[in-house]
Amino acid sequence: MNIRTKLLITFGVVVAVPLFLISLVFFGFMSMQPAEVATPQIREFLGEMLVSVILIMAMTCSFLMAWIYRSILTPIETLKKATRNIRDGNLDFEVEIGDDDEIGELCADFEEMRIRLKESTEEKVVFDSQNKELISNISHDLKTPITAVKGYVEGLLDGVADTPEKQKKYLRTIYNKANDMDRLINELTFYSKIDTNRIPYTFNKINVKEYFDDCFEDIGMEMSQQQISLSYDNKVAPDVMVIADAEQIKRVINNIVGNSVKYMDKPDKSIAIRVMDVGDFVQVEIEDNGRGIAAKDLPYIFDRFYRTDTSRNSSKGGSGIGLSIVHKVMEDHGGKVWATSREGEGTTMYFVLRKYQEVPANE
Ligand SMILES: Nc1ncnc2c1ncn2[C@@H]1O[C@H](COP(=O)(O)OP(=O)(O)OP(=O)(O)O)[C@@H](O)[C@H]1O
Ligand SMILES: [Mg+2]
Known part of the structure; x- marks a missing residue:
């Protein structure tokens, strides 16, 4: 029941009860014979009536007061305490949600606000650290x-x-x-x-075959200097285009290949790159035979700062931001990036870019 209904009922009761009693007295008095008017019995009767009216009104009022107090003042008191707690920086409490009325809704909203505030404070602590x-x-x-x-x-x-x-x-x-x-x-x-979402993208129509051929030719030269064998296979038709920022896609590839080199632990180092046509998308696969990623770590490698080896003294270095950049760039291209890996055997990173479809001029 909402507060409006409660107030209407309260108002009705407060007006109707005295009215009803006064009418009773009135009709009782009127129905008496004139000779009997003002006899001691009548006075006594009127006196008793008066006392009863006062008693009944007092009881009615106390009941209504208690009702209003419970449904309005108690939750307001709870909200007051909660506000003070938040003011003092304490978010570890719970706001009790009472009746199913406007004040109950207010308490529920307040509780939700407290939970969100607590979550964002906790996030901030993690972010700061x-x-x-x-x-x-x-x-x-x-x-x-x-x-x-x-x-x-x-x-x-x-x-x-x-x-x-x-x-x-x-x-x-x-x-x-x-x-x-x-x-x-x-x-x-x-x-x-x-x-802060301020990446200055320059999107252009890029020919997939030419772009990746050039890109992996450069990388191939770098790899041969480091005694890493690189195989490259581009299965995409020569006329396939994508809309992308060439520089940022290069950043994605450099980050992924950089990781393959960094986490390589085999004497016969090898990286295989495949560019495939998968319907509406172009899929790039970069496979290495490095140390691999444990299944428990795999879901988190694209999270910022996530590193499977947290020790700073390790020879690998790194801040754990490389793959979070890759993820963000792919997201902003409307693409996707993911990985599969076997610990000790190697990792394959995949990313997809949507193909550019020419819209005929007469459509
Ligand atoms: N090819 C890979 N082989 C094995 N582990 C990998 C590979 N790629 C990523 N990882 C794991 O995923 C983690 C996250 O990679 P990411 O590139 O985000 O960070 P990083 O390489 O540690 O640091 P940064 O790239 O910022 O220098 C790495 O710390 C590593 O443990
Ligand atoms: Mg990296």
């Missing part, structure tokens, strides 16, 4: 190349690199280390844009 961890990971990842650069520069200054070949080698190493740092800083800048 992840950010702190990210900063410490970055410091670690930047410190390693900087220490190396310092060492090589000192070598050059002190004349340790005394032949032109040695000097060239030192300079190349410094250049590579600077490139590592540049890559890391780029990833971080990109990551901060992801968080």
Whole structure:
């Protein structure tokens, strides 16, 4: 029953009860004979009536007061306490939801608000701690190349690199280390844009065959320098197009291939890349024979900061943001990315991009 109905009933009862009693007195008095008017019995009767009216009204009023108090004031008191708790930063309580009326609904909404507030506060705590961890990971990842650069520069200054070949080698190493740092800083800048949805995409019509042929030719050269055998198979017809941001798709591939290289633990290192036509989509598969990912970790690898090896002292480094970037870029392309893996045997990463369909001009 809602408050409006309750108030109407209250009003009706408060008006009707005295009216009814007064009518009773009135009709009782009128039905008496004139000779009997004002006799002691009548006075006594009227007196008793008066007392009864007062008693009945008092009881009715107390009952109504108790009813209103219970259905309005008690929940308001509960809400007051809850508000104070939230003001003081305490979210570990529960708002009792009473009757099924407007105030009950208000209490239910309040309780839902408290639950959401608690969840977002907990999320913020986790996010803050992840950010702190990210900063410490970055410091670690930047410190390693900087220490190396310092060492090589000192070598050059002190004349340790005394032949032109040695000097060239030192300079190349410094250049590579600077490139590592540049890559890391780029990833971080990109990551901060992801968080605030400010990625500047440049979508274009891309020819799938040409794009992936060029892309994997570059990667093939890098892989051969690292003694990794790379096989590449593009089964897509030469005229298939996708709408994509070429630079960001390259970022996706670099991240996935970068992981394959980083988590490679076999002496015969191999990566196989397949570009397939799967109906409305183009599917890219990147398979490695690295250390693989345990089934318990697989569902989380695309979560930001998730790393199967959390120890910073491991030789692998990394912040656990690579695949979260991959996921976000694919999502923004209307595509999908997923992985299958066998621990100890290797991992296959898949991503799909929707094919571009030319709409005939006369439609
Ligand atoms: N090809 C792979 N083989 C084995 N494990 C992988 C592979 N790809 C990803 N992983 C696992 O998934 C985790 C998340 O990968 P992600 O690329 O997001 O982070 P990262 O490589 O640790 O750090 P970052 O990419 O930020 O430098 C990795 O820590 C690794 O444990
Ligand atoms: Mg990575």
